[in-house]
Amino acid sequence: MKHLITLKVNGDDYTVACDSSRTLNEVLREDLGLTGTKLGCGDGDCGACTVLIDGDSVSSCLTLAVSCEGKEITTVEGLAKSGEELHPIQEAFIEKGAIQCGFCTAGMEMSALNLLKKNPSPTEPEIRTAISGNLCRCTGYYKIIEAIHSAAETMKEKQ
Amino acid sequence: MGLSRFDYYAPETIGDACELAGKLGEGTMFMAGGTDLLIKAKRRLLNVSAVIDIKKIKELNKITFDEKEGLVIGSTVTLTEIENHPLIKEKYPAIADAAAATANVQIRNMASAAGNLCNAAPSAENAPVLLAMGANVTVEGRDGKRIIPLDKFFTGPGQTVLKQGELLTAINVPVPPKGAGTSYQHISARGKVDISSVCVGAMLVMKGDICEDARIFLGAVAPTPMMAKNAQELLKGKKITEELLQTAGIEASKECKPITDMRASKEYRTLMVAVLTGRAIDESRRRAAK
Numbered sequence: 173m174k175h176l177i178t179l180k181v182n183g184d185d186y187t188v189a190c191d192s193s194r195t196l197n198e199v200l201r202e203d204l205g206l207t208g209t210k211l212g213c214g215d216g217d218c219g220a221c222t223v224l225i226d227g228d229s230v231s232s233c234l235t236l237a238v239s240c241e242g243k244e245i246t247t248v249e250g251l252a253k254s255g256e257e258l259h260p261i262q263e264a265f266i267e268k269g270a271i272q273c274g275f276c277t278a279g280m281e282m283s284a285l286n287l288l289k290k291n292p293s294p295t296e297p298e299i300r301t302a303i304s305g306n307l308c309r310c311t312g313y314y315k316i317i318e319a320i321h322s323a324a325e326t327m328k329e330k331q
Numbered sequence: 332m333g334l335s336r337f338d339y340y341a342p343e344t345i346g347d348a349c350e351l352a353g354k355l356g357e358g359t360m361f362m363a364g365g366t367d368l369l370i371k372a373k374r375r376l377l378n379v380s381a382v383i384d385i386k387k388i389k390e391l392n393k394i395t396f397d398e399k400e401g402l403v404i405g406s407t408v409t410l411t412e413i414e415n416h417p418l419i420k421e422k423y424p425a426i427a428d429a430a431a432a433t434a435n436v437q438i439r440n441m442a443s444a445a446g447n448l449c450n451a452a453p454s455a456e457n458a459p460v461l462l463a464m465g466a467n468v469t470v471e472g473r474d475g476k477r478i479i480p481l482d483k484f485f486t487g488p489g490q491t492v493l494k495q496g497e498l499l500t501a502i503n504v505p506v507p508p509k510g511a512g513t514s515y516q517h518i519s520a521r522g523k524v525d526i527s528s529v530c531v532g533a534m535l536v537m538k539g540d541i542c543e544d545a546r547i548f549l550g551a552v553a554p555t556p557m558m559a560k561n562a563q564e565l566l567k568g569k570k571i572t573e574e575l576l577q578t579a580g581i582e583a584s585k586e587c588k589p590i591t592d593m594r595a596s597k598e599y600r601t602l603m604v605a606v607l608t609g610r611a612i613d614e615s616r617r618r619a620a621k
Contacts, residue, residue, distance in 0.1 A: 173338040192339030192382070195369075215370050216438050228411070228440040234369045235441070236362075238339050239384050283436065305435025 177241045181206065182250030190237050197221045197232035200247060208248035208278045212307070219306030222279035222286075223247050229286035231305075248278035251285070260330065261285060264323035265316070272310030280306050284320045292328055294320070334372050338381040345390065345471055345500055348383055352496040353473040355381045361498050362386075363407050364442035366434070367450040391500060394419065402426075402504040406445035410434075410457075413444055423504060424618065425460040425513035425532060432456055432517055432527075445499050448484065451491045452526075454551035454594075458485070459532025460515045462548040462556055466504045472497040485555035508544070510537045512619025516607040517550075520594060527551050528595035529603040531583075533611035535566070537619040542566045547579075547608060552587035552600050559583040562608060571616050580609035 173192045178185050181204065188203050200206045200223070209232055212220030216231040223232045224246040251259035261284050264270070271277050280303060287294055287302035294302065299320045300313075308316060338355075342348045352359050358380030362368050365384075371377040385391055391405040396418050404413065413419055413430035420427045433439060433447065433456040447457045448468065458481070466481045473496060481502075484491050493499065507513065513534045519525035530550035536543045545566040547559040562583035569575060589600035 175339065191336065193334040193337050193372075195334065198333070214373065216366055216434070219435070219437060222437055229437050230441050231366070231437045234364075234366050234438075236339065236365065236369070236382070236384070239341070239365075239386065286436065302436060305437045 175238045177238055179204075179237070179240055179245060180243065181245045182247060182253065188237075192236065192238050194237050195233055196223070196235040196237045196240055196245070199237040200232060200245075206247050206249050210275055210278055212275070212279075217305075217307070218276075219279040219283060219303075220276055222282040222306065224282060224286060227286075227289065229283055246282070246285075248281055251281060259285075260326040261288070261320070261323040264319040264326065268315050268319040268322055270311060270315040270319035272308075276306055276308040276310075280308065280316055284323060287320070288324055288327055293324060296321075334369065335375060335379060337372070337379045339384065340381065341384040341387045343387050343389070345388060345498065348385055348388060348498055349471055349473050349496065351383055352498065355383075357495065359383060359496070361449075363446045364409065364438075366438050366442045367446060385498065396422070398506065400503075401506045404444060404502040404504070406499050406501060407443055408445075410439040410442050410444060410447075411436075414439065422507065423464070423513070425515040425534075426457075426464070426504065429457045429460045429515040429530075429532065432515065432530075434526075445502060448481070448502070449491060449493065449499055451485050451487075451489050451555070453488050453554055453556065454527050454530065455556065456517065456527055456530055456550070458556040459530055459548040459550045460513060460534075461502065461504060461532070462558070463532040463534040463546040464504050464507065464513060465534075465546070466502055468499050469501040469503060470497050471500050478503070482558070487554050507534070508536045510543070510619055511535065512537060512615040512617065512621075514611040514614035514618065516611045516614070518603050518607060526594060529589075529600050529607055531604070531607040531611045533608075533615045535571075535612065535615040535619055537571075537616060540570045542569055542571050542616075545612075547583060547611065549583065549587050549604055549608070551594075552589040552604055554588075557587065559586050559604075559608060561586055566612065571612065576609045576612045577605075579612055580605035580607075583608040 210220040212218035221232040410430040517527040517530035584605040
């Protein structure tokens with residue numbers, strides 16, 4: 173069954189004809205060309221596909237695109253909307269060496285955003301819990317935790 | 332592997348959803364968060380011909396509490412909403428604990444407690460506490476509504492008494508008796524994110540130091556969540572001492588019927604039932620004293 177749907181991604185409207193059984197991850201990557209969001213396990217375990225829907229982090233691999241009509245979707249591309257100035261979370265990830273191969277990064281950053289929007293001053297255990305659904309096989313997580321701490325500080329200063 | 336092809340519907344009322352499910356028949360699945368359903372569809376464990384998304388049904392997305400009727404959790408309420416709900420945290424802390432211990436942040440933002448029950452994994456994190464608290468579920472279909480006690484709901488791994496076209500609309504939890512304390516305990520191979528190797532839900536009703544009533548349910552150690560009957564009986568009418576909670580734990584480990592699988596061995600599970608049952612009794616007792 174095909175549906176003509178309009179998705180609001182990073183503030184832009186996209187109208188796509190998509191089959192009911194396509195995931196948001198497939199439509200973002202294949203139809204909209206927004207390949208910043210990755211596909212890892214496809215089972216909701218690894219977090220590489222994390223995006224925000226109406227402000228909450230979700231696994232885009234387990235979300236049907238048709239179910240997202242009328243909702244605000246934010247992907248990693250929406251972090252640095254202008255394409256020039258990076259988001260404080262992205263700056264911090266670079267600064268602290270929290271990126272190695274980069275495959276988990278988009279998902280990690282979206283989980284960090286989900287956390288910092290709701291809890292601007294997280295403790296280390298809160299950061300660890302917040303990224304417990306994002307697997308990184310390179311960094312050992314310490315640099316990522318440092319980066320999220322640092323991003324929290326910068327974001328508070330900017331406000 | 333991608334998803335198999337299916338049709339998608341998003342009705343706005345319970346009546347429409349049940350009507351549609353009745354009309355579409357076999358292969359029609361209700362979907363709340365979709366975090367179990369879509370994995371099963373991807374792996375072709377289920378033959379899905381149509382999905383009825385219930386997230387647009389507003390009346391399913393609410394949590395209510397009444398001093399007489401108790402707590403009602405609608406079937407699209409997410410685990411995150413349960414985990415953070417001030418009233419649930421205050422009056423039903425173990426329900427919030429179980430929700431918070433399920434899967435990871437993203438999945439909790441999507442998945443519902445009702446879905447966790449309907450998928451009926453023997454390890455379903457949210458089942459043991461709800462069972463210990465005497466919860467029941469409201470189920471609606473084309474032929475009307477029925478209330479099913481949760482301890483009559485599960486029939487086997489992935490199996491429930493739900494008939495084709497029936498929708499679980501709410502989880503109803505009675506007001507905890509005076510002097511009640513509850514607890515959820517679990518253990519898994521890799522930290523807190525993994526599916527539980529063993530989980531335990533308990534409710535103790537205390538009068539001073541004496542345990543007047545006890546309900547203990549074990550998850551992931553039998554084909555369905557199971558009552559630890561002998562352990563419960565052991566506690567009733569007694570003062571809860573360190574020795575008694577250990578004895579009750581051992582009793583529970585004798586009753587459980589675990590298997591060895593990818594998550595844990597039968598022997599490990601048996602030992603952990605004893606440990607976690609002891610912890611659940613202890614925490615229930617402490618919470619009752621507050």
